[in-house]
Amino acid sequence: MTQAFLSIRGIRKVYGPVTAVENVTMDIGEGEFMTFLGPSGSGKSTTLYILAGFQDPSDGDILLRGKSILATPSHKRSIGMVFQRYTLFPHLSVGENVAFPLRIRRRPQTEIAERVKAALKLVRLEGFEDRKPALLSGGQQQRVALARALVYNPPVLLMDEPLSALDKKLREEIQFEIRRIHQETGVTILYVTHDQEEALRLSDRIAVFSQGEIDQIGTGPELYANPTTRFVAGFIGDSNFIDADVVASSAGKAQLSLPGGVVVDGVPLHGKVAKGRASLLLRPERIELEAGTLVGQLTGTVRDITFLGNNIHVMVEPSGIAPISVRLPFGHSALSGLSPGTKVSMSFNPADSHAFC
Amino acid sequence: MLLDFDKLGVLRGFLVGLTMLVCLFLILPIVFIAALSFGSSQWLIFPPPSWTFKWYEELFADSRWFYSALTSLKIAAIVTVFSVIIGFLAALGLNRGRFLGRDILRALFLTPMILPVVVLAVALYAVFLRLGLAGTTFAFVIAHLLIALPFSIISIGNALEGFDRSIEDAAILCGANPWEARLRVTVPAISHGIFGAAVFSFLASWDEVVLAIFMASPTLQTLPVKIWSTLRQDLTPVIAAASTLLIAFTILLMVLAALFRKGKKS
Numbered sequence: 064m065t066q067a068f069l070s071i072r073g074i075r076k077v078y079g080p081v082t083a084v085e086n087v088t089m090d091i092g093e094g095e096f097m098t099f100l101g102p103s104g105s106g107k108s109t110t111l112y113i114l115a116g117f118q119d120p121s122d123g124d125i126l127l128r129g130k131s132i133l134a135t136p137s138h139k140r141s142i143g144m145v146f147q148r149y150t151l152f153p154h155l156s157v158g159e160n161v162a163f164p165l166r167i168r169r170r171p172q173t174e175i176a177e178r179v180k181a182a183l184k185l186v187r188l189e190g191f192e193d194r195k196p197a198l199l200s201g202g203q204q205q206r207v208a209l210a211r212a213l214v215y216n217p218p219v220l221l222m223d224e225p226l227s228a229l230d231k232k233l234r235e236e237i238q239f240e241i242r243r244i245h246q247e248t249g250v251t252i253l254y255v256t257h258d259q260e261e262a263l264r265l266s267d268r269i270a271v272f273s274q275g276e277i278d279q280i281g282t283g284p285e286l287y288a289n290p291t292t293r294f295v296a297g298f299i300g301d302s303n304f305i306d307a308d309v310v311a312s313s314a315g316k317a318q319l320s321l322p323g324g325v326v327v328d329g330v331p332l333h334g335k336v337a338k339g340r341a342s343l344l345l346r347p348e349r350i351e352l353e354a355g356t357l358v359g360q361l362t363g364t365v366r367d368i369t370f371l372g373n374n375i376h377v378m379v380e381p382s383g384i385a386p387i388s389v390r391l392p393f394g395h396s397a398l399s400g401l402s403p404g405t406k407v408s409m410s411f412n413p414a415d416s417h418a419f420c
Numbered sequence: 421m422l423l424d425f426d427k428l429g430v431l432r433g434f435l436v437g438l439t440m441l442v443c444l445f446l447i448l449p450i451v452f453i454a455a456l457s458f459g460s461s462q463w464l465i466f467p468p469p470s471w472t473f474k475w476y477e478e479l480f481a482d483s484r485w486f487y488s489a490l491t492s493l494k495i496a497a498i499v500t501v502f503s504v505i506i507g508f509l510a511a512l513g514l515n516r517g518r519f520l521g522r523d524i525l526r527a528l529f530l531t532p533m534i535l536p537v538v539v540l541a542v543a544l545y546a547v548f549l550r551l552g553l554a555g556t557t558f559a560f561v562i563a564h565l566l567i568a569l570p571f572s573i574i575s576i577g578n579a580l581e582g583f584d585r586s587i588e589d590a591a592i593l594c595g596a597n598p599w600e601a602r603l604r605v606t607v608p609a610i611s612h613g614i615f616g617a618a619v620f621s622f623l624a625s626w627d628e629v630v631l632a633i634f635m636a637s638p639t640l641q642t643l644p645v646k647i648w649s650t651l652r653q654d655l656t657p658v659i660a661a662a663s664t665l666l667i668a669f670t671i672l673l674m675v676l677a678a679l680f681r682k683g684k685k686s
Contacts, residue, residue: 117589137589137592138592138593138596138598139595140593146589147586150586151587154611155608167594167596167600168595208590211590212594
């Protein structure tokens with residue numbers, strides 16, 4: 064196996080009786096854009112702070128180009144970081160903020176001037192050198208922070224929810240900028256967010272954090288099509304969950320009994336125990352609708368039909384279980400004659416669904 | 421708002437009147453002293469029969485006044501420097517530290533503010549006497565440092581409270597070691613708090629008289645002590661002149677501080 068550029072091995076962080084991070088392990092390639100995705104308190108930020116050196120792990124190791132960085136203090140790690148809050152130095156101009164890391168490194172004046180100019184050009188803030196941070200908008204401040212974090216060519220750039228303080232429109236604009244900067248510089252980025260859309264838009268790979276552990280690591284499409292835990296399935300994309308009983312299982316496939324006596328076979332099964340209760344995941348766009356009550360299929364009553372532009376959202380209420388949302392492309396034949404109150408049957412390819420024990 | 425000034429009605433006139441009375445009460449003695457220092461009457465008669473610079477000439481002719489002013493300046497300057505340095509370190513510890521007894525320590529640092537100064541003075545005098553340090557500049561500085569420190573800790577502590585520590589963390593990741601980050605980023609960012617600490621520390625020492633009387637010696641007298649001891653011998657308008665200069669210098673310092681802050685903001 065070739066040596067990974069950045070290797071996080073068995074990181075664990077315990078605060079008194081609370082375990083914040085447990086056995087976080089992953090390899091990150093050079094130039095990769097890796098996102099830590101998870102709800103607050105899932106350990107993603109703690110892991111990032113351990114990488115930055117602001118916290119020491121209780122156990123585990125972090126290797127950069129094969130060498131452990133844990134013994135190196137933060138200021139010698141040469142890692143770049145953009146914080147959630149605005150962290151520009153308030154008493155320095157934009158130019159001096161970006162020059163700061165180079166001044167600390169005692170680079171010659173001409174080199175500093177050149178690199179500051181290039182860094183500000185990279186974030187499209189040329190000509191802002193003499194402004195004070197207080198006069199910039201939130202988006203501009205984060206772009207200056209990005210320039211400051213990149214000006215000394217760090218091997219790794221950490222970003223801790225850098226866009227969470229910005230409004231939605233600005234956020235999308237800067238996401239686009241971050242992607243462009245990632246492509247232009249080729250810097251390895253570790254990005255923390257709780258926003259799945261942001262993660263999908265930016266990342267090469269996503270590590271989904273839940274309760275201090277990594278549930279799954281993969282590309283966006285991988286996580287969407289093949290979630291290995293119920294948490295990942297629920298966090299990435301829209302999903303329906305139906306309670307089911309495992310009737311039989313073999314080779315990772317299960318036969319499930321659904322409410323209303325429906326039995327499906329060949330559902331990919333995830334989990335430690337392969338029997339008992341399970342949750343069946345159905346993606347809204349993987350469900351076919353047919354008018355009428357067909358034997359052997361999930362049935363229900365249409366509650367609501369919502370037009371969402373390129374697709375139509377149909378809310379079906381089966382008897383006794385939670386409503387199921389179905390998404391059909393605009394103009395789909397099943398939509399004709401469908402209205403609230405219509406009885407429908409739902410079918411799906413078992414291979415497209417997932418069961419979690 | 422519940423207490424909106426515009427909606428107070430009759431109470432509003434009352435409040436304005438009361439405020440003006442309080443201001444008059446505070447300012448009149450100063451005006452009075454200043455007027456007397458230019459009055460020709462030996463017996464401090466008010467209103468002065470005629471005006472003169474005589475008392476100022478007498479003040480400047482006596483070099484003891486000059487030396488006591490110099491002593492005041494020197495002690496206040498030393499106190500200011502140490503008060504700001506120790507105040508910054510203490511505030512940093514109280515703000516960032518997570519240790520047992522932190523709140524008790526904070527209260528302890530601030531006790532000189534509420535403790536009767538004369539009690540503090542007697543206690544310090546007893547201690548310095550025993551240590552053989554009574555009447556030295558060192559003892560003087562320590563005594564004034566005790567009452568100046570709370571001002572520094574409060575002023576710098578408040579500034580640190582409003583300072584986002586992530587900014588310091590950012591400086592550290594930029595390559596600055598922790599103390600470099602504090603000195604190059606945190607200190608400039610909280611400069612208003614440090615400046616306030618310096619001004620108040622200076623003033624706390626500059627016009628302090630109770631501790632100063634206990635810490636003074638015949639050769640080590642600050643301006644307030646000199647005024648006090650002269651006052652005990654005889655009542656002369658020279659004291660009014662010295663007091664007026666003391667007040668003028670204090671006001672000048674406050675105005676400079678206000679101007680500095682204003683310039684900082686814009």
